[in-house]
Amino acid sequence: MGFNDIESKEESIPHVVLIQGSLSPTSKTAIVLEKIKEQLLDRNVKVTILDLRDLNMEFCDGRPLRDYNDDIKAAHRLLSQADGYVIGMPVYMYSVSGPLKNFLDIVSGAMQDKFAGLVCMSGGVRSYLAAEDLINILSFEVNVTTVQPIVHAYGADFQNDELSNPKVLEKIDAMIERLLKFL
């Protein structure tokens, strides 16, 4: 797996890992995370995109971390070294998509006590409350604090594969500002 490592110019600045949780080749979550990456880089934050499409994924079956493949162990290491996260969550069946949940089942221990912004990507305009499941999972399991506002987007917010709704862009800005206050 080649992490999309983008170093900012200075050291001693926050490092944010963006977890792109969709496996779709035409993922809208990925489009939004690219936008967030640009905005973080403009603020001179160190950014790494961890795109699950690039990961040699395994199913979580309860084995210890050392028995997973090198990709999974590298992802765990990357998450443990980060200061904060933005998690891109596709909504499947009004909840966290299976692949993202499986990934978190394996590696969430690396995220203990840190902060995260959320991107909730759905097909329907009313599905944003599905993010509540991710907030609960992260809070109960590893005491990750999620910041508000959550960035929610759905199909109509895009035109020609670009995020076009200015209200979503405003939410991205507000989410980043809030997240960076904690890092």
Ligand SMILES: Cc1cc2nc3c(=O)[nH]c(=O)nc-3n(C[C@H](O)[C@H](O)[C@H](O)COP(=O)(O)O)c2cc1C
């Ligand atoms: C198996 C499956 C279940 C889905 N369930 C929901 C749902 O419950 N509510 C909803 O609004 N959209 C649902 N969707 C639509 C996705 O949330 C939507 O396609 C979104 O863009 C997925 O993110 P992605 O484009 O990054 O893959 C579902 C899609 C799939 C494939």
